Amino acid sequence: MGMGEVILASRGLKKRYGDLWVLKGIDFEIERGQTKVIIGPSGSGKSTFLRIMGLLEPPTEGKIFFEGKDVYSSNLDLNMLRAKIGFVFQEPSLFRHLTALGNVKLGLRVVLKMKEEEARRRALEVLKAVKLEDWADHYPAQLSGGQQQRVGIARALAMNPDIILFDEPTASLDIELTWEVIDVMKELARRGVTMLVVTHELGFAKEVADEILFMDDGRIIESGPPEELLRNPKTQRAREFLSRLIGGA
Amino acid sequence: MFTFNDFLFLLQGVPNTLAISFLSFALGFGLGIPTAIVKQFPKYGLNYVADAYIKLMRGIPVLVFMLLFHFGMAGIVPLFKSAFLSATFALGFRSGAFQSQIFRGAMNSVGRNQMMAAVSLGMTRWQAFRHVILPQAFIVALPGLGSEIALLIKDSSYAFVLGVLELTKYSDIVRKATRSFFFPYLAAAIIYILITFPIANYLDRMGSRLKSRYGLR
Numbered sequence: 027m028g029m030g031e032v033i034l035a036s037r038g039l040k041k042r043y044g045d046l047w048v049l050k051g052i053d054f055e056i057e058r059g060q061t062k063v064i065i066g067p068s069g070s071g072k073s074t075f076l077r078i079m080g081l082l083e084p085p086t087e088g089k090i091f092f093e094g095k096d097v098y099s100s101n102l103d104l105n106m107l108r109a110k111i112g113f114v115f116q117e118p119s120l121f122r123h124l125t126a127l128g129n130v131k132l133g134l135r136v137v138l139k140m141k142e143e144e145a146r147r148r149a150l151e152v153l154k155a156v157k158l159e160d161w162a163d164h165y166p167a168q169l170s171g172g173q174q175q176r177v178g179i180a181r182a183l184a185m186n187p188d189i190i191l192f193d194e195p196t197a198s199l200d201i202e203l204t205w206e207v208i209d210v211m212k213e214l215a216r217r218g219v220t221m222l223v224v225t226h227e228l229g230f231a232k233e234v235a236d237e238i239l240f241m242d243d244g245r246i247i248e249s250g251p252p253e254e255l256l257r258n259p260k261t262q263r264a265r266e267f268l269s270r271l272i273g274g275a
Numbered sequence: 276m277f278t279f280n281d282f283l284f285l286l287q288g289v290p291n292t293l294a295i296s297f298l299s300f301a302l303g304f305g306l307g308i309p310t311a312i313v314k315q316f317p318k319y320g321l322n323y324v325a326d327a328y329i330k331l332m333r334g335i336p337v338l339v340f341m342l343l344f345h346f347g348m349a350g351i352v353p354l355f356k357s358a359f360l361s362a363t364f365a366l367g368f369r370s371g372a373f374q375s376q377i378f379r380g381a382m383n384s385v386g387r388n389q390m391m392a393a394v395s396l397g398m399t400r401w402q403a404f405r406h407v408i409l410p411q412a413f414i415v416a417l418p419g420l421g422s423e424i425a426l427l428i429k430d431s432s433y434a435f436v437l438g439v440l441e442l443t444k445y446s447d448i449v450r451k452a453t454r455s456f457f458f459p460y461l462a463a464a465i466i467y468i469l470i471t472f473p474i475a476n477y478l479d480r481m482g483s484r485l486k487s488r489y490g491l492r
Binding site: 080082105106107108109110111112113115117119120121122123132133136137165166167181182185 | 388389391392393394395396397398399402406407410411414487488489490491
């Protein structure tokens with residue numbers, strides 16, 4: 027499985043907000059080209075884990091490794107690392123004063139210091155990959171939720187990151203809009219983009235995930251290939267969660 | 276008797292009223308943005324300076340500043356020998372404090388997820404601020420800036436006390452010359468409204484239009 031090179035990993039990751047331990051020790055790794063899906067009840071710490079792996083918040087304890095290097099104890103430039111870790115948020119987080127094209131271009135211009143022409147070409151290329159080249163000049167407020175999320179994916183993808191993290195990218199979308207976003211994500215997975223995805227879209231997980239991680243109460247309590255974990259969960263908590271997710275959907 | 280000619284005479288005060296208002300607004304803009312930024316990014320203790328500045332400007336009447344500058348400090352600061360400049364600077368300093376509050380409110384309204392999204396692309400906090408937060412904050416701030424301009428136009432009338440030949444001073448001159456105690460001031464009041472209303476209204480409407488285009492709250 028995988029090509030052996032671990033891109034992102036955590037050891038003994040813990041996070042505390044006030045008196046509350048949201049993450050209670052997570053060991054995780056993902057190799058180049060893999061897609062891993064995290065599922066679990068709300069409040070289990072999935073989003074917090076993802077934000078910490080995206081270097082958007084520091085952990086309280088434990089280590090994060092990017093391409094084998096300890097992120098917080100070496101003198102790596104965190105901003106440059108963040109540029110290599112794409113992030114797609116749950117709520118629409120497009121820059122509202124910029125068009126779809128402007129959204130995708132901004133990081134290329136400001137962070138990667140691309141020339142205007144080059145940035146424009148690259149931005150249009152990724153907008154095409156998410157099938158939004160005709161919407162390049164529209165502002166976020168003029169786009170549907172699904173289109174906004176696809177621009178968000180394009181914005182992350184444009185930076186040519188080593189991995190993209192998705193935090194429930196379809197949670198705030200209607201069902202038809204969910205599909206268009208999921209289709210784009212499946213396509214990325216097939217093209218070999220490394221992805222760590224928090225989602226409850228089990229169809230997506232079944233089709234493209236190399237591994238599903240089940241989180242509960244700040245821990246990964248079960249993991250395995252999709253057909254195994256979805257069909258035959260070992261833990262009681264996973265069984266309950268899955269039957270409720272499938273039954274209630 | 277107050278005649279139409281007196282009204283035209285009175286209009287000669289308008290250029291100075293506008294000059295004081297817009298120059299002090301520009302000065303306030305130049306002071307307000309850095310003050311807001313320093314408050315947002317506390318560094319080198321500059322945020323305490325900003326705090327003190329805002330508190331002083333909130334607590335001291337602008338007329339007292341004008342008098343202090345022109346009559347009290349002209350010996351130390353030659354600029355303040357000019358009544359016009361004393362009035363402009365007094366209003367400008369106060370406006371800087373007020374505008375910094377307007378900008379701060381606007382920046383905070385832009386929201387954490389915009390900052391987070393920018394940082395996730397690898398931007399420094401400053402780059403995120405400069406390219407993502409500030410442009411949106413400026414749009415949100417437009418109606419507030421409109422009210423601030425209106426306030427400056429009205430308060431430029433305090434310059435009358437220093438003898439600056441602006442609209443209020445002219446109306447007082449006309450009052451003395453015509454011995455009409457009502458119409459010169461009424462005319463001034465109407466002119467003030469005719470100036471302030473369109474400006475504040477324009478910025479208000481531009482603000483709402485841009486906000487709805489960009490989906491800002």
